[in-house]
Amino acid sequence: MELMKNPHEAQDYFVLPENDRPRKKATIKLTPEQIDFFKTNGFLSIDRLIDENEVTYIRDQYDQWFAAKLGREHGNFFDLLSEDTDEQEAIAPQLLWPSIYGKTMTEFDLYSTQMYANAYEISKTLLGEETTFKGDHAILKPPSTKSLPTPWHQDEAYWDPTLTYESLGVWVALQPVSVENGCMQFIPGSHRTSDVLSHHTQNNNPRIHGLEVDNPSDHTKIITSCPLPSGGATFHHCRTLHYTGPNRSSRPRRAYTLQFQCNTKKRDQPRLNTWNDTKITEREKRAKESGWDLRAP
Numbered sequence: 001m002e003l004m005k006n007p008h009e010a011q012d013y014f015v016l017p018e019n020d021r022p023r024k025k026a027t028i029k030l031t032p033e034q035i036d037f038f039k040t041n042g043f044l045s046i047d048r049l050i051d052e053n054e055v056t057y058i059r060d061q062y063d064q065w066f067a068a069k070l071g072r073e074h075g076n077f078f079d080l081l082s083e084d085t086d087e088q089e090a091i092a093p094q095l096l097w098p099s100i101y102g103k104t105m106t107e108f109d110l111y112s113t114q115m116y117a118n119a120y121e122i123s124k125t126l127l128g129e130e131t132t133f134k135g136d137h138a139i140l141k142p143p144s145t146k147s148l149p150t151p152w153h154q155d156e157a158y159w160d161p162t163l164t165y166e167s168l169g170v171w172v173a174l175q176p177v178s179v180e181n182g183c184m185q186f187i188p189g190s191h192r193t194s195d196v197l198s199h200h201t202q203n204n205n206p207r208i209h210g211l212e213v214d215n216p217s218d219h220t221k222i223i224t225s226c227p228l229p230s231g232g233a234t235f236h237h238c239r240t241l242h243y244t245g246p247n248r249s250s251r252p253r254r255a256y257t258l259q260f261q262c263n264t265k266k267r268d269q270p271r272l273n274t275w276n277d278t279k280i281t282e283r284e285k286r287a288k289e290s291g292w293d294l295r296a297p
Contacts, residue, residue, distance in 0.1 A: 020133040023112045026121035038126050042191030042240035043184075045226040046122070049172055049233040050115045056067040059174045061106040062254055066093060066140055069103040076288030080139075080212060081148045083207040084282045091148050092210075095138040097294065100255070110136065115256070119170040122235060123260035127166055135295075136261035138276055141182050147246035151212030152187070152220060156238040157199045158211060161176040161273035162280075162293075167238040167261035173228040174254040184234045185225045191237035199275045206278050211243060257263065 038044040051062045071077040076097055077088040084105065085227075102108030111117050124131040140223065141147060156165055177183040191219065202210040219241055226234050236242055 001036060007276060009116065019110065020120075022117035022120050024114055024117040025211065025240055026112065026117045028118045028122060030122060030125050035125065037138050038235065038237075040230075041186070041188040041224075042124075043188070043224075043226070043234060043236040043242070044135070045228065045234050047229055047232045048208070049118050050113075050231045052231060054114050055174055055231045058108075058113070058256060061108050061269075062098070062138055062174065062256065064106055065095055065098060065101055065138065066284045069093075070105060071095055071097065073286055074290045074292040075283045075285070076101070078209060078213070078281075078283040080150065080210040081202060081208065082203070084209065087174060088179055089146075090142075091144070092150060093140050093142075097136065098138045099136050103180060108117075110198050116258070117171055119172070119233070120186065120260065123168055123170065124236065126168060126274060127148050127262040131260050131262040132291065134261045136258045139257060141228075141244070141247040143181075143247050147182075147248065149246050150244045151202060151210065152216040152243045153199060153211045154190075154196055154239045154241055156196050156234075157213075159238075161270040161276075162267055164241040164265050164267050165238050165261055166263045167259060168261070169236050170233055170258040171254045172233045172258075173230060174232050174256060175251065176228065177232075177253060177255075178227045179225050179245060181247045181251070181253040182244040183225060184236070184244055184288070185223055185228045186234075186236060187219055187241040188222060188224055190219060190241040191239040193239055195241065198272060201275060206280050207282070209279070209281050209283055211275055234297055
């Protein structure tokens with residue numbers, strides 16, 4: 001694709017690839033013990049998904065994307081944990097589809113990274129041979145005394161209520177992560193719920209995009225935290241309850257996430273979705289006004 005002069009015009013130029021296969025060979029293969037752990041617990045931690053050279057390559061471009069607030073006019077750059085107004089400093093800014101905006105701004109090619117090759121291979125092992133790429137987004141938690149936790153939630157609670165998913169998220173650390181700066185935390189076995197649990201918007205505020213599971217204390221009696229070195233990653237099922245704490249460190253906490261899916265099916269009846277139906281966010285308003293129509297990952 002020809003490099004654009006204005007990366008904010010990404011949707012006009014972007015076409016999803018016909019083939020989502022990685023362009024590099026995977027360098028990681030899961031052990032039977034790791035596969036069993038994921039099936040039992042609904043998550044898996046890998047200390048080294050990519051090396052430091054690729055971490056630096058991605059992180060340098062990542063910082064440029066966030067500085068430019070790419071995709072804001074499309075509703076694809078927004079603050080997860082506030083009302084997301086232009087006057088307010090973002091608490092947890094996120095960029096949906098960095099593979100679109102990165103390609104147009106910095107010539108980033110997700111499909112040629114080792115990150116994508118290894119994430120794809122591991123996801124296929126955990127989900128099945130028919131696994132496909134669903135989307136990506138980048139999540140930043142700046143260091144701040146105002147930093148907030150990302151509440152306990154299931155990813156599927158954000159998605160289409162007419163479908164049922166077999167999907168997982170890959171959360172890649174672009175610097176070391178710990179409880180102090182907001183590493184991933186999981187509830188083991190929570191992916192085995194019969195359906196998506198009831199959620200609500202953060203603080204029950206329909207102007208905030210972020211969701212929280214109802215009555216989180218009912219589910220959080222056993223918590224596993226997953227600190228990682230730079231280049232490490234976690235894999236979690238779309239119904240696994242997870243959380244990240246506030247960033248209390250002195251440095252930004254950057255994560256790049258990818259979603260993979262397999263065997264998505266139409267439900268006989270839509271599930272409950274009031275937590276999304278009642279939202280009136282600035283992000284959704286910008287998306288509608290811009291005409292952006294590519295479904296968020």
